[in-house]
Amino acid sequence: MTNLEKYDKAFIDAFNVAAEDLPNLKYQDIAAWDSVGHMSLMANIEDSFDIMMEVEDIMDFSSYAHGKEILKANYEVDIEG
Amino acid sequence: MIFDLGKFAGNTALIAENETLTYEDLKIRSEEISGAAGGRCLIFLFCKNSVASVAGYVGFMNRGIVPLMIDADLDLDLVKNLLQLYRPKYLWLPENLRENYSAYEKIYERDGYNLLATNAETFALNEKLALLMTTSGSTGSPKFVRQSYENILANTKSIVEYLQIGESERSITNLPMNYVYGLSIINTHIFSGGSIVLTEKTLFQKEFWQALKNNSVTNLNGVPYTFEMLQRLRFFRMDLPTLKFITQAGGKLDPETHLKLDRQEIFCNVRRGGGYCANGLSACRKIA
Structure with missing residues (x-):
């Protein structure tokens, strides 16, 4: 699996959303991405990329798009590459 | 009348983002x-x-x-x-x-x-x-x-007494008010002349913690899952000097969380052994 596929799968598994809805997805946009959903998403991402997320990043992780930037900047995980 | 608002006329009741x-x-x-x-x-x-x-x-x-x-x-x-x-x-x-x-x-x-x-x-x-x-x-x-009405008053009074909620107590909404325990926080604080910070932000948003700190919130309340989130957010390492107690509805705090609270020597049980009242409420209060 590519990083993008892993990243998408983390969202799809956590929220049961369609892949085409991901690019514009933001925290609390959908019922599934509430604080409980956020816990699952963070766990999925940590498992997929074998990283430990910092608290600041967990709180900053406000959208699908911004999450990519966080992973690239702070965890050396390049989703688009 | 359930809430005697006139009794606390000058006290702060609600703190929202744009008005108090x-x-x-x-x-x-x-x-x-x-x-x-x-x-x-x-x-x-x-x-x-x-x-x-x-x-x-x-x-x-x-x-x-x-x-x-x-x-x-x-x-x-x-x-x-x-x-x-x-x-x-x-x-x-x-x-x-x-x-x-x-x-x-x-x-x-x-x-x-x-x-x-x-x-x-x-x-x-x-x-x-x-x-x-x-x-x-x-x-x-x-x-x-x-x-x-009788039921709500009895419940409210018993929690107020158990947690010793008074006029100086201030909570913050991290549970919805259409949820029994979320509403109970509002009932107990408005009943006793305390105050409530109103926010739609969640534990996973910086603005929630800013509101908690800026408004000197004194208590935080949750359900078992809240405590999993707090652990994830390393709540036990946060510097929150005004916070006096935390509660959890839906039974006792799980042993692991309890141990953590004890080990940090930040909070201890309000009551020895069990420490939860008839409402399935569990509470921990700051020692110092």
Whole structure:
């Protein structure tokens, strides 16, 4: 699996959303991405990329798009590459 | 009357992002809102952690108007089903939901909320009935629990006494008010002259923690899952000097969390052994 596929799968598994809805997805946009959903998403991402997320990043992780930037900047995980 | 607002007139009651209400303000606001609905009837209260929602609730309770508490984000089809089943006289809801109920007449508005008249043929209400709420929070289950005035007062008093909630106590809304324990926080604080910071932000947003710190919140309340989130956020390492106690509804704190609290020597049980009262409430208080 590519990083993008892993990243998408983390969202799809956590929220049961369609892949085409991901690019514009933001925290609390959908019922599934509430604080409980956020816990699952963070766990999925940590498992997929074998990283430990910092608290600041967990709180900053406000959208699908911004999450990519966080992973690239702070965890050396390049989703688009 | 459930809430004696006049007794605490000068105290701060509600702190929202853009405004702060004293008890005097809350009295005026809540009476104005409930006055628009007139006398005893059933009303659907679309809950948010906002001034309009809380002031509406307080006013309805004091005027003998029975709110059926639903999540403002509840699915429209589920709400329509409930409307058919319960036939409320009014809806008190955020303005942005108004378009979903265009057949109903808007008779009043305040703080981003509208009061809509359904003109439905309503049912007679038992005189003891105070409010209706789900036990399951945000699901659309049509089965609502009935709470009497007597029951709410007894519950509120027992928690106030157990947690020693007084005028200096200040909480923050991290649970929805359509959820039993979320509403209990509002009841206990407004009953005793304390204050509540109103926010729609969650534990996973910086703004929540800023609001907690900036407003010197003294207590935090949650459900078991809240504590998993707090662990994830390394709550036990946060510097929150004004926080005096934390509570959890739905049984005892799990042993691991409890151990952590003890080990940090930050919090200890209010009561030795068990430390939870009849409401399934578990509480920890700061030692120092």
